[in-house]
Amino acid sequence: MNIVMLGLNHKTAPVEVREALAVSGSDMTAALTRLRALPISEGVLLSTCNRSEVYAVVDDPAGVDGALVDYFLGLALALHGRELTREQLLPYLYRRHGLEAVQHLFRVAAGLDSMIIGETQILGQVRNAHRDAVQAQTVGKVMHQLFHQAITVGKRAQTETRIGQSAVSVSYAAVELARKVFRSLEGRRCLAIGAGETAKLTLRHLLSAGVREPIVANRTLDRAESLVREIGGRAIPLDKVPEALSEVDVVISSTGAPGYVVTRQQVEEAVRARRGRPIFLFDIAVPRDIDPAVAQVAGAYLYDIDDLEAVISANLAERAQEARKVERIIAGELERFRQWAASLAVVPTIRMLREKIDAIREQELARTFNRLPDLTDHQREVIAAMTVTLINKILNDPTQQLKGMAGEGSASQAIETVHRLFDLQRHRAEPAVENGSAP
Structure with a gap:
């Protein structure tokens, strides 16, 4: 399972191409309905006047690009009557995979990828894109986490730096x-x-x-x-x-x-x-x-366009300085997302381990209650609750250790050991997010 992003923006495509892929609020439901037909498990469409990007969770990163290109071509025709060919569209598209896609979204939400660095409107558009996808039921665990963290990045950029506080128009x-x-x-x-x-x-x-x-x-x-x-x-x-x-x-x-x-x-x-x-x-x-x-x-104070341009130049320099602070925020959030995504690899093992131990707990409780038929219902509830607490405390440290090892990239051996020690059914879990391009 991997994260892939395909899209275009004001840096790569002229306005007539961006217009052909722009999706207004009234058309978003139809656009997301089309998204559900693609070979993806989750997806979000971020469409503004300056960008159109699809973020998707896929099983086969290499095989989804063609479907995403066809998706954009279909939107242009269905929503705007523009019949673009693949050859016309491909030169304007860019692709990000894995953590590069995550980092790209974080930079977008923080205003670092905007026409004017630090503009704040894009954060609301990222929030709306996630909201629309939730309503259309095209998101799951990964896209929820990704967009929640992207929104956090945007908020932190605005509150912890001065990236958007100086005038640049x-x-x-x-x-x-x-x-x-x-x-x-x-x-x-x-x-x-x-x-x-x-x-x-x-x-x-x-x-x-x-x-x-x-x-x-x-x-x-x-x-x-x-x-x-x-x-x-x-x-x-x-x-x-x-x-x-x-x-x-x-x-x-x-x-x-x-x-x-x-x-x-x-x-x-x-x-x-x-x-x-x-x-x-x-x-x-x-x-x-x-x-x-x-x-x-x-008593009269006159400022002309050159005076204002001087103010703007100084403010742009200040924003460039603040952008470096934002990049540090992004780096920290990116690492936090990587660790969260890596921890998904151990979730099946933790779940199977808990299910097996809970089944044993249920069997032993039944035997115990059969040997002690005079217990009241309250006493049975107290004993059952005690066994649940006991199991949770026993499994807490191994669970946290497995998640920590996954974040460090060293969980494979531990997963294998747990499966052998507890005789769990083999379940191979792929990492949630790869770093770099698809193989």
Whole structure:
């Protein structure tokens, strides 16, 4: 019994191929139903906008690859009407086997394999993939353990390191910089100039940080009103920006205008109207929306795209440093999983040993009770319970020793010895997870 993973992601496949294999929530049940038809004993499908991966427990690692490739081809056709050939798909696929598959999932859950290192959304997607597989009844003992530990890795990466705590997008960097300036954005007001995706994302970050009643200005008022309906606030035409400047503490500008949308004179007038209260302006447009001379106005603080990129570069370097800490967490959890998987090899022997000794216990209890017919039911229960406790205590040390030896990779001889000493039926148990590629 082995763990195998086959899949593709943003590093190996273009977006049109990833789209062909993407499985939305409404299609997940059908996709997992198809998974049950494969020659696997357990399986989980992890599908996001950036990756599609199948994790499976199989008896024959070498013989399952073709079935998994056909599975992906079937999904593309059934869910998206995309008729891909094996030759078209194979160059984009990667395969992991044994502990390499386990390590890969741990890195995915920790955000180390993401487009942006340390992003936290993937952990929820790993959790959902396991939940969906549980509901579809495609998981068993091994996949439960694997995904529970992967989720633990992701949680530890977030709580024990700073891998996901520094801003690595322009919009989020602007918000984080504003938060540092004001210490808290709770109750602050902001103006977004522009109503595109960057403005929307930045406003969402600001609202989650406590900003209230955002103002959205756009050359096309309909677009500003559409964004306001989605997130709240007030929409104004672009020519009302000079008046709005005096009302807000933070300005985020991200239009595609050819000239300056905010001038030095407008900011000077806004600062006078604010009576000494500072205003912070973030120009994340290229070409720039805000006249660079605004930086010379007392009480106005201007940051442009280069300032934000410098923050992002420093934060990416910090994430790379934190990634090394995450790798150490993964190494420890990987060893813990290896020991757990190796211990499965001795489970059949432990079970047979317990079954044989319990059968002997039952026989001897029956003989004893026959010789002592005057015992009450309570006395019989006490004696029976005592024999169970006795057996558990006797078998505890050998059981733990066998599991420990399995974790060290030296259980084969001990298993053979136990079978001979107790005359157990021979049962050859293969290791649960091999290290490396399939033979």
